[in-house]
Amino acid sequence: MDGAVSGAGSREGAPGGAPLPADPARPHANPWPIVAVTCIGAAMGQFDASVVQLALPDLAVVFDTRETLASWVALSYVLAFSAALPVFGRLCAMFGRKRLYLAGMVVFILASALCGIATSLPELIVYRIIQGIGGASLGANSIVILNQAAGKALRARAMGYFSAAQAVGVSLGPIAGGLLLGFFGWQAIFWVTVPIGLLGAVAGWLVLPDDTERDRQPFDWQGALLLGPSLVCLVIVLNHIADWGIASLPALAFGIGGIVLLACFILREKRTPSPLIDLGIFASKPFSLGVVAVLLSYALLYGMFYLMSYAAIRGLHEPPERAGLRLSAIPIALGIAAPFAGALVKRHGTATLALFGMALAAAALLTLSLVALEPIPSRTIGMIALAVFGAGLGFFMAPNNSATMGAAPARFAGEAGAMINLARMLGVSLGIASSASMLRWRTEVITGATGDTVFFYGHPMLGAVETSFGLLFGLALVAATATWWRRRVAPDA
Template identity: 75%
Template sequence: MTEPQASGAATGKNPITALRERIAARPNYPWYVVAVTCVGSFMGQFDASVVQLALPDLAVRFETRETVVSWVALAYVVAFSAALPPFGRLCEMFGRKRLYLLGMTIFLVTSALCGMAGSLGELIAFRVVQGVGAALLGANSIAILVHAAGNERRPRAMGYFSAAQAVGVSLGPIVGGLLLGSFGWPAIFWVTVPVGIVGVAVGWLVLPDDSPSPRENGFDWLGMVLLGPAIVALVVVLNHAADWGIASAPSLSLLVAGVALLALFIWRERGAKAPMIDLKLFGSRPFSLGVFAVMLSFALLYGMFYLMSYALIRGLHEPPTRAGLRMSAIPIALGIAAPIAGMLVKRYTTATLSLFGMALSTTALLTLSLIALEPVPSRAIGMVALAVFGAGLGFFMAPNNSATMGTAPKGLSGEAGAMLNLARMLGVSLGVASAASMLRFQTARISAETQTDVFFYGHPMLGAVESSFGLMFGIALVATVATLIRRRLAPEA
């Protein structure tokens, strides 16, 4: 008969410490760590998608223009993007677990503060702080996941991570529509609070302790001063290019300032004793191509979201709730396909799976262009095409992310993970900005040719969206070429 395991009191250990040791000793412990990182990934994506849905209500509530209230979304993106690179370095210096949990705590506290905001200024300020908390999560999540999963489990773990992001995106418009209709806009911020509380508690128990590794040469403060404003300038240009025009004075001024600061940052990092971003990362061409492909894949995803929202609401005149349900076919299929792709990496190379995924997505785009959005559209074929598009991105994203992390130089997994998350955020901005600009150009062209109001007449709007799919084909083509080059440079991937 097996003797009962000694309790924490009997062994002289704190009961919590004993519980954490028992959890760490379980065979499936690495997957517990992966699950905790997926919670943070889910929260960030859910919050981003649900806020987009609430912007019209916020404009009415605070009696302001939609261009002003758009800063509720933009403030989060800007803060996240600017804070992510320095946190990638600081987390190595002060310990990943503690800063990951700090980021989740900041996120849930500011979620509650956003729900209690009494003015638009307060809401935007809280969103900035929330973006900083999300950056702490983003700077740590992939590094913690990769370390816990190891090389053998990494592809499958990255698949689950991509699935968590997709589930967060898909639930945003569905849950957000219900919350907005039933409880009002504050509810969309309060809903993530209990998820964050569970994430902090479970993360404290499950995440492995790590030792800080302070660097002898300190932290590159000048690099941070140069990079932060550069990212802010470039992200703002991407998000407002469609409204301002890329040739307008504000766009050109910010673009020149962002590029100049970025060039100064690169010059600084080459000679810094303790660079904030070790440029050795980009000395690996497969890694650089993988990061580029990450950005393009998210540009493809969010550009598609933008175009299909206009096709469904302005072209097919569907109510927002139904349109949201139809569009959720993309992230739901992505969430199903990504873990499957992660498991298939043992049988096929990541490049093969990524190319297969991009082929699926382009086939879906072709189907939408030729059949689903014709003057007598087929809703059923359209739903299938959207699901195939999402599944294709799932087969592309998970293997590409895993291969990219696998080609990162040893000892730089933390910075590599931060770069992947930064590329994701830049891809979101690039996709929405480019799709908005293309749709604006196509609607102006079709309006001039047909003498109709494209924005409120169904079929011309569908024609404008179909024409804008050419941009999506272009992005998919560039991502395919980047993957082919990466496969040539790293055949084993």
Template identity: 50%
Template sequence: MDGQVPVAEEAQGQRNRFLQEPTPVGFLTRIGAYPWLVVCTTCLGAFAGQVDASIVQLGLPALEHAFDATLDQVSWVAVAYSLSFAAVLPVYARLAEIAGRKLMYLLGFALFGLFSALCGFAPSLPWLIAFRALQGVSGALLGANSVVILVAAAGPARRGRAMGLFAAAQAIGVSVGPALGGVLLGSLSWHWIFWVTVPVAALGAVLGWLLVPVSTQMSEETAFDWPGALLLIPALTGLMMVLTKLNAWGPLSPGLLACAASALVFLTSFVWWERRTSAPLVDLSLFQSRAFSGGSVAVLLSYAMLYGMFFAMSFALVRGYHDGPLGAGLRLTIVPVSLGLVAPFSGSLSQRWPRLVMLGGMALCLAAAVGLSQVLTGNPGSEPAMMTALAVYGAGLGLFIAPNNSATLSAAPAEHAGQAGGQLNLMRAFGTATGVAAASTLLAWRLELATGVRGRTIGVSEQALLGAVHDVMLLLAALAVAAAVASSLSARKDSAGVIAGTTPPLRH
């Protein structure tokens, strides 16, 4: 492709099965920079998704206070988004192959903006959680299509640079989120942490309409796995309910046991069905590879570590150190900034020493998490050590995430590369939800044991709260060990004897 994405030949008849997609503006498609304009549009969506994911973490203490909510309740503001994103992502990915990507992508921007606005207007916590779930559903419309649109627009010659820009947009979004959230929470109110992404989503919808080419090369196989979709969504929801309600309901409560049993039944049924249907929603044959399975587990664990740290440190900084929103946001920014600075170097290093780089990354995370468990005292003198440990933690994730993604993808057959990428997106989203849910449950449980206060951080002593965060840090250290073990499988060379190039550390 030289200079522009073909437009005229895109009327191949396949897209007419469903709704007609709007063609991009003609004169824009003829300029030399047109492919990069499409790439920038996808980067805008990536930026908005990551700002939203990171900014909400900082806002959880404020939401706990505003709605007089318990920890397990307020954690669902974060969990609902990630869970709904993960649950419908495979559905959208398959529908996009059948119906086309552009309309789904535009709809994703429009609905993301709409539900972001409604989150800010939510009159109660249940309404906020419901709107967050719908926001996650719309975010999955973007996540299922953005990278495919980017790759098609850039072409083989520009793919590496385009993916680099995409990763940079995500890294900037994650880094900007906490600081921007601190400014909005400090000067305005919690409502603005949701409203801030509305204009970005509106701009993305307009640019997508004007620039994104209509869909081509859609699947000739139009069968859709509705039974698989209807089994996967309640399976994932049941698993999240078990994690988030373990402390609130008790391990032997009828409600928790019912959630665990339903999750097991739906997940088992999903696996049984996917192995037998001719057009599965999730290609389970990928998991026959130990390298792919191990790497996928490591993806889940690494994102659980990232967002578990965001969750725990938000409460530690606001309640334990009494930081203002801006101060807490700037401190939290240390983790993604450190991750983003180290990640570009991890790719070249992992070409030579893939296993060593990933193990080294998790060793840094382990040391940082254990170190944080010791230095979080609430005293001003501990702050330099705390910030150093946060930087080391981010650097460890930066060394780990991209090489592990790359090694995991390289373990999948080339003809299943698209499916493999979709599975990694699913594991990332589910890992995010798992990290927040696990950190919330452990924090609430340890606070209750120490103070008798059930599921709240408001009104507890600084030492009790930081003592509970100490245990969350040890949980994150254990996850680092588990991720190192899982990744040792994905670091093995594939059948071709090579490790593929790096992939972006974050993809939403």
């Protein structure tokens, strides 16, 4: 997934005897086995994230709880990942990328097995947190490892393969997840990642190069203790604002608390000589805009997964197997489009391809909002719209990721990959939490519920999903605006 947020490659002439980083422009003699290993980890992480999305409606029924509470099975993982990613970014720079990459894989495997034997919702959420911590150790390495192995000349092509691998993982999630849910139950969706993780661990041990560079600067524990709680508070507000109300005491307390903690974190990072996240990376406006676009694109992807899971299972009464096939249209199209987008970057430019992709995604969202409540044959149109949505994100993500990496200042080569990955996970959190709140709010408006109703099916659910697409359309417009702005400040990007 990604590289150190504040690693050895970030500082010139670092004190404490820290060696200067390897030049990322000097590629490995044969980078593709290394790229393949990072792709295994990327596919595994995306498989796990997408397969859980499909299971959320079933988990809400199994544990007899509201949709917003069941969504914490997904949110707990991405929040733990996001909070731990900067921590492991520094630890990887201090103790070695390969070592902690493999350790993270082991933790991920063990936590996956524990999720498969969980007997309650709180227990499952705790194991998902552990799984997210393991995933963060993987994520603190992969894009930096890929970038250093491929070099500048092959970076766009390697990122295309990386995006395609993620799409393969996301594609297999709904398909395999639907079959596993239908025939074996929700526990099987966690057990299936165990052999994938074992394969990734063996491949990583054999292929990844040993790194000897170490960053000897002290670890920023105060920054780590401020960042995690701030993210948790803000996502809690996003996820439960429909349950509590925007002016309620819990919403205000968590919202203000999250903002204050985040402000304290920013002040801490500006003052400490060895920050957890070196905020100087955001001095590059093209890079900052690219990070915003990355965040929003993943919010779109996982917001769509969340909404369509409920639309298919609760609204259309489809079994998990068929619902999984329906959702797979998105990542399959994304996986097909991403390599083409990476190959077309030199001819058309990253911003042009990204704007074209987001225009496709926005058009698909408008189409879905018009046909969601219509009878067959509009379901065929809906499937086409889902595929167009996925293709649009494929044309957007790969060029935007490559351009964002290239826009980072040279001394922040390590941090750039990590910030992209952190933006991805924060985008997943934003997409799931905001979609859960929007869906909850719209269902209460449509059904006149008082908040006590947990489950409802059929036409009201489809109506709630249809109007919730407006949220995703708004996110698409903001992502397109950020990309257009980046093209204005950096025309060659």
